[in-house]
Amino acid sequence: MEILIIRGSFKSAILNVLEIPFDFNLSVSPSSKNVYQGESVSFTVSITLISGNSRNIYLSLSNVSSGISYTFNPSSGRPPFTSTLTIHVSENTNPQKYILNVLAKNSVREKYFNIELNVIKKEGSPTSEDFIMEVIFYIIPIVFIVIVSIILLIIFTRKRKEEETRIYEEGEETVFYGD
Known part of the structure; x- marks a missing residue:
């Protein structure tokens, strides 16, 4: 901005602001x-003026993973x-370390500040890895035992029927006499 000041007929000055x-x-x-x-958890975000006229600043968070709001x-x-x-x-966010970016911006400037969020497994809350291990170590053996039991039942039932059929075909008869 320039301001022209005229004083008298020959004196002038230009002021640059x-x-x-x-x-x-x-x-x-x-x-x-x-x-x-x-x-x-809560964090305190502080915005301080360094220079110039104060302008509106908008806050946001980036690099946010699923399960984090x-x-x-x-x-x-x-x-x-x-x-x-x-x-x-x-509750089902993976336990691990997350680096999140706090963003403060307006039409002139934009600044970032990285924060670290360390998600810890809550006792008693299963993760997807826990579920897979549970399936492998508990459910699969139970299914295997049920299948083997069914197969053995079928085999023994067939053998019994074959034995009954053989006895019937040979005409063997068991007679019990009382005392």
């Missing part, structure tokens, strides 16, 4: 948390402000 560019800082505390399957409260604001990020982990 530069706008200080908008910038902000993003931080999340703590940067790492543990959470059990089926539970929630989140909310920001509030989800936007003008620096300086803080927001609470609440992350909920479903």
Whole structure:
């Protein structure tokens, strides 16, 4: 922006006014948390103004896996402000370490902050691997025993019928006499 000031007939000055560019800082505390399957954790997101006029900043979370949901409260604001990020982990989310990206942006700037979410297996809650192992070690042997039992029953029933048929064909008869 230029301002032209004229004083008198021969004196003038030009004043250049530069706008200080908008910038902000993003931080999340703590940067790492543990959470059990089926539970929630909270992080504090802080946005501070570095320079320029404060502008609206919008918050979001990226690199979110299936079974993980989140909310920001509030989800936007003008620096300086803080927001609470609440992350909920479903009961069937795989227990492992997740790196999630907190994103703060507006039309001028965009900043990221990585947080670590360590999902821990909740005692008593089966994972897909647990289910597969259960099938292998419990259900398959039971099915095998049932199949073998049916086969043996069929074999013994046929042998008994064959024996009865042989006895009948040979005409053997058993007679019992009383005392």
